[in-house]
Amino acid sequence: MQKTYELMVLLHPDLEIDVEAPIAKVEALVEAVGGKVTKRDNWGKKRLAYRIAKQDFAIYVYLEVQLDPSKVRELENTILITEEVLRHILVLHEETKAPAKSASKEADKSDDADKKSEQITTEEGTK
Numbered sequence: 001m002q003k004t005y006e007l008m009v010l011l012h013p014d015l016e017i018d019v020e021a022p023i024a025k026v027e028a029l030v031e032a033v034g035g036k037v038t039k040r041d042n043w044g045k046k047r048l049a050y051r052i053a054k055q056d057f058a059i060y061v062y063l064e065v066q067l068d069p070s071k072v073r074e075l076e077n078t079i080l081i082t083e084e085v086l087r088h089i090l091v092l093h094e095e096t097k098a099p100a101k102s103a104s105k106e107a108d109k110s111d112d113a114d115k116k117s118e119q120i121t122t123e124e125g126t127k
């Protein structure tokens with residue numbers, strides 16, 4: 001079963017002229033291990049918080065990837081030896097809808113509790 005992962009890749013800033021080639025290479029690495037890129041967002045060239053490989057800037061690329069969990073290690077090992085990539089991070093994508101549903105259920109429960117306490121106080125007041 002494939003899961004959704006978020007892959008953030010920092011590319012060498014000198015590749016800014018033709019950034020499509022290294023992005024395509026990273027996508028090809030994902031597909032080589034049986035994954036699929038579902039979303040791609042090029043954030044452009046940004047200043048780094050600290051120097052990496054004698055570079056002050058990097059090209060930030062965000063990818064959402066469908067990948068079998070058993071292939072994660074293989075993908076990361078391949079990305080590590082890719083020249084164009086300064087840094088990367090691959091994390092499991094968390095669904096943002098699930099906590100919202102549970103939060104709304106809790107809100108409904110608190111509303112019900114408020115209504116019950118109002119009923120109790122009105123019943124006591126009528127006695």
